[in-house]
Amino acid sequence: MVKLEYNFYNRANVVTIARELIGKLLVSQWDGITTSGRIVETEAYNGVVDRASHAWNGRRTARTEVMFGNAGVAYVYLCYGIHHLFNIVTNVKDIPNAVLIRAVEPVAGIDTMLMRTGKKKLDRTLTSGPGNVTKALGIITKHTGVNLLDDMIFVADDGFKVSNKNILATPRIGVDYAGGDALLPYRFILKDNVYVSGRN
DNA sequence: CTGACGATTCACT
């Protein structure tokens, strides 16, 4: 298992990075507990020119500041007052690109995930959808700014291969307010994986 | 300081 390095995250094309994250492992570990899942669904947010992005049109606030920083850093945001959404900052400093992790397939620490989510047994809802992913992995807004090059939260390549024909590109979810940008094929899913949220 | 709202989910009709 090889942790992804800074030079994976700092590249200019956030859409390419979102596609390449499909099939990688998202790992969280602290207090002697490790949980991980294989990434099966992502969305790219293309910074200032993307109306669906929090950083659209150069909007820069205390909350979005981390997106303007270095690549390979976690950006965790609270949505609807309930759900924590986990993003990975990409591109170089001052270019606020990010990839939202929308779904993973549970790999390690499933008992812990069940405990965190209050579920009795493993089913597809455990880590399907961005709010469920963060809940199962124990990620909350205070993890904003965590460096993915450290050992607390990171993405790794365990050699799992996904062929291009098994990665589908679709429009993003829940961004209807973004006008024409809502139609961009910036969402990537692993074909036929049951953990992909919404319509498969 | 105040009010409006969201990169969602779940229970219910």
Place this chain on the structure above:
DNA sequence: GTGAATCGTCAGC
């Protein structure tokens, strides 16, 4: 298919 839950963030006063 519809609507409530729920609170940090941000724009406006």
